[in-house]
Amino acid sequence: MGEEWDNGPGPRARASFAAGLAKGSPILIGILPFGLIYGAAAKAAGLSLPDTVLMSLTVFAGSSQLVFVGLWQEGVNAFALTFTVVVVNLRLLIYGSSLAPFLGRNEPLPLRVLRSYALTDESYAISMAGFVNPGFRHSRTAYYLGCAFPTWIGWQCSGIMGHLAGSALPESVPLRMAVPLVFLSLLVSVLSASPSKAASKAAAALGAGLSAILLSGLPYNLGLIAAIAVGVLMGSLVSMGRPSVPGPGAGPKR
Amino acid sequence: MSAFLACVLVASAGTLALRLFFLGRDEPVPSPDMLRAAMEHLPVSILSALVFREFILGGPGLTARLFSASVAVLLALTLRKDIVTILGGLLAYWAFTALSPLSP
Known part of the structure; x- marks a missing residue:
């Protein structure tokens, strides 16, 4: 590139x-x-x-x-x-x-x-x-x-x-709703991009989403970071044992 | 130098350092396979955390936001056009709040 x-x-x-x-x-x-x-x-x-x-x-x-x-x-x-x-x-x-x-x-x-x-x-x-x-x-x-x-x-x-x-x-x-709606639109797009990984992505989404609510009381926006970590962990756990997933380097040619 | 200017410079330098840490490098930081596999779940986790936080914890008007989200998801799944999803969700939110006397 x-x-x-x-x-x-x-x-x-x-x-x-x-x-x-x-x-x-x-x-x-x-x-x-x-x-x-x-x-x-x-x-x-x-x-x-x-x-x-x-x-x-x-x-x-x-x-x-x-x-x-x-x-x-x-x-x-x-x-x-x-x-x-x-x-x-x-x-x-x-x-x-x-x-x-x-x-x-x-x-x-x-x-x-x-x-x-x-x-x-x-x-x-x-x-x-x-x-x-x-x-x-x-x-x-x-x-x-x-x-x-x-x-x-x-x-x-x-x-x-x-x-x-x-x-x-x-x-x-209600323009303040626009940014959340952009994120929602993108989330649907990401979730439906590769159906073969639907289970692990759904687990990641649920884990991160629910944690974002439960951990919202943490100071300095740290609840968001912790929620992301939980989502990644849950997605990884669900995908564990499945055939290896290609990383970014294995994606489409640049 | 004023205190304000000093604060802005330190805050912007700190923020830029966070941004540069990975994106400023010529080569990606080598990472174990397990970490790379975990990273695959990062975009969906980030987006989901942001979406849940904004829609569930966004202050008064939860029902209107959930209605808006439902309409938006339906539009996103069927039409797959970002702008239609956003405008449809906004319209649904506005209609719900305008028509429902119970919703703020």
Whole structure:
């Protein structure tokens, strides 16, 4: 894959980016209200517009930015604040470990930094739903970046709009439901991608889902991480003893 | 440097470090077969944890969210179009909350 990027993106990379862009665009419905809330919260916490934009550009992780704003407003000390933000983002480590085997090798350092920066719940979920599909034939890094771009641009713009206009969305508009619905749509897609592994995937889904509810009281978003671990464990236990499953390296050719 | 700027820089550096740990490498970190097999269940576990958390623990309006989720799953299974699933789920949620006097 590296050669596709030697002199900028080649035609296949461009087409794959466009395909990712198309797949990632529906997330805008969910990102916009979330960003508006962030922008309005930042303004309410006394942050200036440049400060609000700076955080969106550098941290680029919605829930942790809202945590940051909340703690800043409460006057929590700097160490506790930054530590909490990083812990809330620990899940990105898990996403990265899962995603890395699917992305291209021998890619230039700026591209590796860019693909790292682009990692969010949304870019992971949307791109991964494509990667695990046996029929996937795009250039993976380009597709992944295409999936991530709508989230990035939507997040930056809506944060600014939220700061400028405050939370202008009426309560009756249920746009806050959009992000969960995106995740649900992707979950159905992943679950139905390979019927031969339905039992282990169902076990993983149930284990993770129920644990996410039972462990929701844990601080710093750790309940989510623990729930993911339970899901992986249950899926692995169910698939144990079955014929070996192909890893990402055995997937479709890049 | 202001305290705010310092906090943002440390938070963003920490977050970027988490992102770079696996994705910034030229070669994937070698991992045992067992771990790789376990990783296969990671996407479905992550998505399921997020979905359950958002739909079950999303505050008031549980019935409306479950109704919305049911409609969305039905649409996802039959039509397999993300945008239709999202809009259908939103419409179902809106209709349920608008028509049900018991739902907030």
